Amino acid sequence: MKFLSLATISAFALAVAAAPANTKTKAKVAILGGGVSGISAAKNLVAQGITDFVIVEARDELGGRAHDIPFAGIRVEKGCNWVQGLGTNPINQLAKKWGLKTVTDNSDNVEFRDNHGLINATKEYNEFSDALDAINDLAVKRQKNHEVDISARTAFKLVGWNPLTSVEQAVEYYGFDWEFAEDPDVTSNYYAEVNNDSYDGNFGKDSDGNNFVVDQRGFKHIFLQEAKQFLKPNDPRLLLKTTVKNIKYSDSGVTISTKEGGVIEADYAISTFSIGVLQNDDVTWTPELPDWKRVGLFGFHMATYLKLFLAWDKPFWDINKEYVVYADPDNRGYYNSWQNLIAPGFFPQNTTSNVFFVTVTQDQAYRVEALPDAEIKKEVTEVLSSMYGKKVPEPDHMYVPRWHSDPLYRGTYSNWPIGELDQHHINMKAPVKRVWFTGEAMSKDYFGFLQGAWIDGGETGDNVAQCIKKSCPKQPYYPTIKLANEKTSFTKRQEWA
Ligand SMILES: Cc1cc2nc3c(=O)[nH]c(=O)nc-3n(C[C@H](O)[C@H](O)[C@H](O)COP(=O)(O)OP(=O)(O)OC[C@H]3O[C@@H](n4cnc5c(N)ncnc54)[C@H](O)[C@@H]3O)c2cc1C
Numbered sequence: 001m002k003f004l005s006l007a008t009i010s011a012f013a014l015a016v017a018a019a020p021a022n023t024k025t026k027a028k029v030a031i032l033g034g035g036v037s038g039i040s041a042a043k044n045l046v047a048q049g050i051t052d053f054v055i056v057e058a059r060d061e062l063g064g065r066a067h068d069i070p071f072a073g074i075r076v077e078k079g080c081n082w083v084q085g086l087g088t089n090p091i092n093q094l095a096k097k098w099g100l101k102t103v104t105d106n107s108d109n110v111e112f113r114d115n116h117g118l119i120n121a122t123k124e125y126n127e128f129s130d131a132l133d134a135i136n137d138l139a140v141k142r143q144k145n146h147e148v149d150i151s152a153r154t155a156f157k158l159v160g161w162n163p164l165t166s167v168e169q170a171v172e173y174y175g176f177d178w179e180f181a182e183d184p185d186v187t188s189n190y191y192a193e194v195n196n197d198s199y200d201g202n203f204g205k206d207s208d209g210n211n212f213v214v215d216q217r218g219f220k221h222i223f224l225q226e227a228k229q230f231l232k233p234n235d236p237r238l239l240l241k242t243t244v245k246n247i248k249y250s251d252s253g254v255t256i257s258t259k260e261g262g263v264i265e266a267d268y269a270i271s272t273f274s275i276g277v278l279q280n281d282d283v284t285w286t287p288e289l290p291d292w293k294r295v296g297l298f299g300f301h302m303a304t305y306l307k308l309f310l311a312w313d314k315p316f317w318d319i320n321k322e323y324v325v326y327a328d329p330d331n332r333g334y335y336n337s338w339q340n341l342i343a344p345g346f347f348p349q350n351t352t353s354n355v356f357f358v359t360v361t362q363d364q365a366y367r368v369e370a371l372p373d374a375e376i377k378k379e380v381t382e383v384l385s386s387m388y389g390k391k392v393p394e395p396d397h398m399y400v401p402r403w404h405s406d407p408l409y410r411g412t413y414s415n416w417p418i419g420e421l422d423q424h425h426i427n428m429k430a431p432v433k434r435v436w437f438t439g440e441a442m443s444k445d446y447f448g449f450l451q452g453a454w455i456d457g458g459e460t461g462d463n464v465a466q467c468i469k470k471s472c473p474k475q476p477y478y479p480t481i482k483l484a485n486e487k488t489s490f491t492k493r494q495e496w497a
């Protein structure tokens with residue numbers, strides 16, 4: 001079969017019609033969701049000789065959270081943007097294989113500003129860097145000693161980092177929240193360390209570092225190229241614009257009903273939905289998922305990392321600095337982390353498209369996302385005018401990705417919260433009858449990252465292939481999770497008589 005050229009892959013995907021209403025589709029495996037983990041699951045099924053599958057995807061293209069959009073004359077990444085961890089990281093390998101264009105960015109090429117202009121935060125920045133190293137060491141030490149998890153906040157205080165000034169808080173936000181998309185108070189100290197993008201033990205000697213994708217074919221290009229190796233043009237196994245509404249499952253099979261009125265019957269289903277989706281009622285289950293499963297799913301966090309895209313016809317900022325951090329006097333994280341896309345090596349300065357954008361997370365993201373665009377534009381213009389001590393013009397272009405309220409995602413990527421145990425995570429991932437679960441969050445080592453989605457999706461494809469060819473590999477789960485120390489018991493909180 002002759003495949004279409006590279007450039008037409010998304011056009012070919014777009015050409016696939018939605019599954020007609022009232023149709024019945026049958027397949028051995030229904031892969032629910034066409035993001036990175038769904039593509040990886042399908043790839044491994046095919047490698048194991050299982051070609052009777054369908055990929056069911058609500059959007060009109062594959063890629064999921066790998067999603068570039070046109071903005072002010074260039075294509076920017078609405079979702080994932082960095083190859084995080086180089087070396088043997090499979091995402092790095094795919095980037096090399098398909099010649100993805102990236103730039104090595106440098107988060108130390110940064111300046112700090114408050115509401116009166118430029119400030120010197122070198123001292124705070126260095127102190128925070130040391131504290132971050134110290135809490136990582138602490139996590140390793142505590143784990144070796146079999147001690148229970150603590151929050152990153154508790155760990156920071158233990159190593160002597162207690163940010164009280166707005167500058168210290170701004171530096172911390174840039175070094176912590178800008179990565180995990182949640183603050184140290186809710187984040188696990190253990191898993192922030194385990195889930196380490198530069199962790200040498202996992203990705204080989206030269207793994208350190210991140211590459212920022214600037215490829216105008218989009219980050220998704222490398223995943224679509226992989227999909228093209230096993231999907232034909234107009235492949236009937238690709239059901240785009242098909243939104244899963246209900247999943248009915250038993251010991252013998254799965255029946256999926258779609259919003260468009262179709263039904264898909266499969267021997268096995270692989271859910272790749274984000275945990276944001278699984279924590280809400282966008283997809284319903286018949287029967288309801290068991291409590292042990294729901295506790296695992298509901299306890300994990302779907303964080304939100306909102307990249308507020310802005311562009312000006314004429315730059316007013318220092319175009320040689322890659323990053324600018326803003327310390328708001330009142331609100332931690334208020335329009336904190338700015339990224340300059342016309343820094344040397346990124347995009348050329350242009351008379352129509354100079355992108356300088358800001359990332360907000362967690363509460364700041366929910367707040368911004370809920371505002372009308374005009375209100376957001378007003379806020380950023382005001383904050384920039386105070387940061388630069390002069391009247392900054394309104395942005396000529398703005399795009400607000402609203403991931404948190406999008407029913408196909410309900411956030412951007414997962415974060416391991418304090419209180420979630422290993423057993424909870426195992427339950428979150430464990431199959432329920434004929435339904436298997438994968439996706440970024442299900443990867444214990446690389447949740448939050450593309451490699452988590454790719455590796456876990458592939459493993460799940462392998463497991464389901466075994467189910468079909470021989471018997472399902474046994475997966476552990478915990479019907480009840482008890483206190484580690486049987487002697488410990490909860491006593492009712494005392495009240496004054
Ligand atoms: C803003 C942002 C920044 C990020 N930055 C990075 C980064 O720099 N580096 C990195 O490694 N990772 C990053 N990530 C994380 C990375 O993008 C994800 O880990 C990965 O793309 C998740 O893939 P997935 O297949 O698990 O999930 P998804 O991509 O969410 O795939 C699930 C699919 O299911 C579909 N779907 C949902 N509901 C339904 C339904 N009811 N019916 C049918 N289909 C449905 C969705 O449309 C989606 O295509 C970022 C993510 C975001 C959003």
Ligand SMILES: *[C@@H]1O[C@H](CO)[C@@H](O)[C@H](O)[C@H]1NC(C)=O
Nearest residue numbers: 072073074349350351352353
């Ligand atoms: C600016 O970018 C747009 C879109 O890429 C391009 O069409 C235009 O030629 C560029 N202009 C300059 C001056 O480089």
Ligand SMILES: *[C@@H]1O[C@H](CO)[C@@H](O)[C@H](O)[C@H]1NC(C)=O
Nearest residue numbers: 119120121122123124125126
């Ligand atoms: C900024 O502060 C650091 C340490 O406090 C100092 O060493 C450095 O010289 C200062 N930089 C400038 C430009 O004043």
Ligand SMILES: *[C@@H]1O[C@H](CO)[C@@H](O)[C@H](O)[C@H]1NC(C)=O
Nearest residue numbers: 133136192193196198199200
């Ligand atoms: C990641 O691991 C490396 C090597 O063990 C360590 O040097 C680095 O500080 C860690 N970084 C984070 C953010 O945990």
